[in-house]
Amino acid sequence: MMMKIAPAVEKSYCVLDGEPLTEAVAMELTELKGNDLLDLVSLANKVRDKFAVKSEPCSIINAKSGVCSQNCKFCAQSAHYHTNIETYDLLDVEKIVKAAKTVYDEGVRMYGIVTSGYGYLKADDAEFQKILAAIDALREAFPDLRVCASIGILSDETAKALAGHGLYRYNMNLQTNPERYAELISDTHTIDEKIQTIKYLQKYGVTICCGGIFGLGESWRDRVKMAFACRELDVDGIPLNVLLPIPGTPLEKHCIMEPCDVAKAFSIFRLVNPTKVIKFAAGRETTMKDFQGLLMLSGMNSFITGGYLTTRGRSIEEDNRFLSNLKGFMG
Numbered sequence: 001m002m003m004k005i006a007p008a009v010e011k012s013y014c015v016l017d018g019e020p021l022t023e024a025v026a027m028e029l030t031e032l033k034g035n036d037l038l039d040l041v042s043l044a045n046k047v048r049d050k051f052a053v054k055s056e057p058c059s060i061i062n063a064k065s066g067v068c069s070q071n072c073k074f075c076a077q078s079a080h081y082h083t084n085i086e087t088y089d090l091l092d093v094e095k096i097v098k099a100a101k102t103v104y105d106e107g108v109r110m111y112g113i114v115t116s117g118y119g120y121l122k123a124d125d126a127e128f129q130k131i132l133a134a135i136d137a138l139r140e141a142f143p144d145l146r147v148c149a150s151i152g153i154l155s156d157e158t159a160k161a162l163a164g165h166g167l168y169r170y171n172m173n174l175q176t177n178p179e180r181y182a183e184l185i186s187d188t189h190t191i192d193e194k195i196q197t198i199k200y201l202q203k204y205g206v207t208i209c210c211g212g213i214f215g216l217g218e219s220w221r222d223r224v225k226m227a228f229a230c231r232e233l234d235v236d237g238i239p240l241n242v243l244l245p246i247p248g249t250p251l252e253k254h255c256i257m258e259p260c261d262v263a264k265a266f267s268i269f270r271l272v273n274p275t276k277v278i279k280f281a282a283g284r285e286t287t288m289k290d291f292q293g294l295l296m297l298s299g300m301n302s303f304i305t306g307g308y309l310t311t312r313g314r315s316i317e318e319d320n321r322f323l324s325n326l327k328g329f330m331g
Helices: 007-017 023-029 035-051 093-104 126-141 156-164 178-184 191-203 220-233 259-272 284-296 316-329
Strands: 059-064 110-115 146-150 169-171 207-209 212-214 237-242 277-280
Touching (some): 035 259, 093 110, 093 126, 110 126, 110 169, 169 191, 191 207
Parallel strands (some): 059 110, 237 277
16 A cells, blocks of 8 residues: 655645745645655655756865854854864965865865955955965866855955956855844844845856755744745855854854754755755764765755865765765666
């Protein structure tokens, strides 16, 4: 006797026919558990295989660490908290290129420069000019490397300059439901500044990586709202992080999210954004552990490899083996 599929999952099969998932159905999906949750994961895998572009792992460099003026509650790099991380000014161009060569030689072709701080509003800022020089040097040294950046809030002027230097992709995360950004994330800058940065970059042809973090104390409604906000902005990639509470931050006592809830959240993001790159970033190894493969089968088609900003990741060699072992499950 065949088991009946949950009504919410059945309604969601419309995505395979090219119809958009509604917010109401997405909220119904948040109630799933047990075998119904596995049906949702299976559907997300089918949607990814049918619609999403093939992607590949990327790697990042923490090019400027700590002493950040912003008070993002999850972040070890904020000067508002005492987290005992290593801090340093913007790395020299040569160090950024050298680090890129290490991952390039292991097959990575997408590489991001990440800096702490509010951002850059003036193109003639000396530090911003150094970042532009690093982008130029990377593109010259590795012509097939797609150079990315995540350097904070931008103006029209600085967005245009990055585009003019051939930046491929920019990361600017919403982090959570935009309606609750000031409450859950930070009140030293606004979500409107972040959204405007995205729009400046899109105007000049830079592709956008925009996602957020699960486990901040947000509700399922907040997660769904973030998924639909990413769809509305028509971003190209959606990096999803799972909070690893860092001692010294306001979220240090938060409980780590259950793997089943992470899989549910990823699956919903895939159904809401069927054609996009959905990338698992921080929390992949620390939170999911033995369930990493489940995440790859719940709609994800990319991940960050080789480490994050202030936390360790897995080696590129380990991740290549991981992907190879999953090939039989993925279209």
